[in-house]
Amino acid sequence: MTPPGTESQTRKIILTGLWRDNPIFKQVLGICSTLAVTNLVLNTVVMCVALVFTVALSSASVSLLRSVTPRNIRMMVETLIIAFYVIIVDILLKAYWPEMSANLGPYVGLIITNCIVMGRCEAFGNSNPPARAFLDGAFSALGYSFILLIIATFREVLGMGTFAGLAVPFFSGPAWDKWIIMVMPPGAFFMLAVVIWVFRSIQIRLEAKTK
Amino acid sequence: MREKRWFPILYMFGVTAFFSSIIIAFATVTRGRVEANAELAFERAVLEIVPGLSGANLSNAEVHPRFADMVEEPTASSGGAYLVKKDGQVVAYALPFSGQGFWAPIGGILGIEPDQRTVTGIAFYEQNETPGLGAEITKPPFRSQFKGKVLASGGKPLGMKRPGGELDDSSVHAVTGATQTSTRLEGIINAALTEWQSKVAREGARS
Numbered sequence: 001m002t003p004p005g006t007e008s009q010t011r012k013i014i015l016t017g018l019w020r021d022n023p024i025f026k027q028v029l030g031i032c033s034t035l036a037v038t039n040l041v042l043n044t045v046v047m048c049v050a051l052v053f054t055v056a057l058s059s060a061s062v063s064l065l066r067s068v069t070p071r072n073i074r075m076m077v078e079t080l081i082i083a084f085y086v087i088i089v090d091i092l093l094k095a096y097w098p099e100m101s102a103n104l105g106p107y108v109g110l111i112i113t114n115c116i117v118m119g120r121c122e123a124f125g126n127s128n129p130p131a132r133a134f135l136d137g138a139f140s141a142l143g144y145s146f147i148l149l150i151i152a153t154f155r156e157v158l159g160m161g162t163f164a165g166l167a168v169p170f171f172s173g174p175a176w177d178k179w180i181i182m183v184m185p186p187g188a189f190f191m192l193a194v195v196i197w198v199f200r201s202i203q204i205r206l207e208a209k210t211k
Numbered sequence: 212m213r214e215k216r217w218f219p220i221l222y223m224f225g226v227t228a229f230f231s232s233i234i235i236a237f238a239t240v241t242r243g244r245v246e247a248n249a250e251l252a253f254e255r256a257v258l259e260i261v262p263g264l265s266g267a268n269l270s271n272a273e274v275h276p277r278f279a280d281m282v283e284e285p286t287a288s289s290g291g292a293y294l295v296k297k298d299g300q301v302v303a304y305a306l307p308f309s310g311q312g313f314w315a316p317i318g319g320i321l322g323i324e325p326d327q328r329t330v331t332g333i334a335f336y337e338q339n340e341t342p343g344l345g346a347e348i349t350k351p352p353f354r355s356q357f358k359g360k361v362l363a364s365g366g367k368p369l370g371m372k373r374p375g376g377e378l379d380d381s382s383v384h385a386v387t388g389a390t391q392t393s394t395r396l397e398g399i400i401n402a403a404l405t406e407w408q409s410k411v412a413r414e415g416a417r418s
């Protein structure tokens with residue numbers, strides 16, 4: 001019983017989140033965590049999974065409550081819902097994966113302040129049905145995730161010679177002088193700038209072609 | 212009802228109560244596991260400061276039996292430090308320290324040799340400092356500095372100097388870019404050490 005036009009709408013949501021309005025290289029949102037957790041691939045993966053979970057579910061929950069929530073307190077309700085899902089993630093990590101919880105430190109808690117989460121709830125969850133809000137949240141977060149993984153891969157391989165803790169041939173060998181700065185905070189700025197530059201160039205070129 | 216002025220307040224109370232109760236239920240269910248993890252981290256930290264035993268490489272299942280085997284609860288004469296024994300002989304004092312870090316409490320263990328002056332090592336069981344900056348206190352480059360340091364008898368037992376500064380027998384380099392964490396950690400360690408030294412000295416004088 002899919003109404004006509006739904007398929008193209010789903011496609012549009014997916015494309016917008018992943019590419020057209022990518023949170024990192026287009027909207028430049030959630031940069032704090034991008035800079036902080038991308039020095040190791042494994043930390044980044046866990047952070048991204050946590051973010052996909054949080055954004056998708058909080059946007060869907062905001063959407064579910066959108067007809068009863070009074071307009072003037074909607075931000076408070078959104079913050080509460082986001083905090084709820086983040087605390088759930090935090091408790092899960094503490095109970096079942098304490099090492100990862102220790103690695104990520106305060107950043108799990110800081111997902112609450114990640115602009116992407118509030119941004120999707122406000123911009124989309126508030127005015128769309130739950131299923132669509134869930135989809136939009138998930139794909140925005142995935143758009144964030146794939147850029148983060150690119151950054152993390154370069155940082156870990158160049159800086160430590162490993163990928164998700166596994167030694168990479170050549171880069172872990174003596175021939176490669178490890179770029180320690182890549183795993184330090186400044187390396188994140190360099191990589192982020194390069195990634196934004198590359199992806200925006202591609203995007204501009206593609207848009208020029210379709211015109 | 213939705214036009215009433217009190218509706219937003221009631222609504223907020225309702226929503227908060229709903230989500231909070233789920234979290235409370237969830238936290239209660241997982242509390243046992245979280246506590247077990249914290250205890251494991253503590254026991255591992257104690258074993259990590261034992262000379263000649265690489266506590267960090269023990270598997271989770273090995274930690275507790277080894278701890279039960281080697282470590283004795285603090286006694287009056289140990290000044291609040293755990294006693295690590297091998298073949299009935301004290302091989303190290305494991306002095307727990309804890310206090311407020313930059314973000315959250317820092318808790319750790321300082322190992323001291325039976326001579327009560329030389330440091331065997333340092334390990335942390337709890338911290339939530341900034342990854343890459345303050346959290347570097349848990350990494351080998353920082354921790355390995357402590358081994359072999361000698362506690363100063365007057366003033367601060369252990370000092371932290373700015374990175375690159377000149378060191379003596381009882382000081383280590385602070386973590387670059389983490390002044391707050393380093394300063395607070397220095398305070399926490401020294402508070403614990405001063406208290407321990409005075410307790411041990413008192414006990415020593417009595418016996």
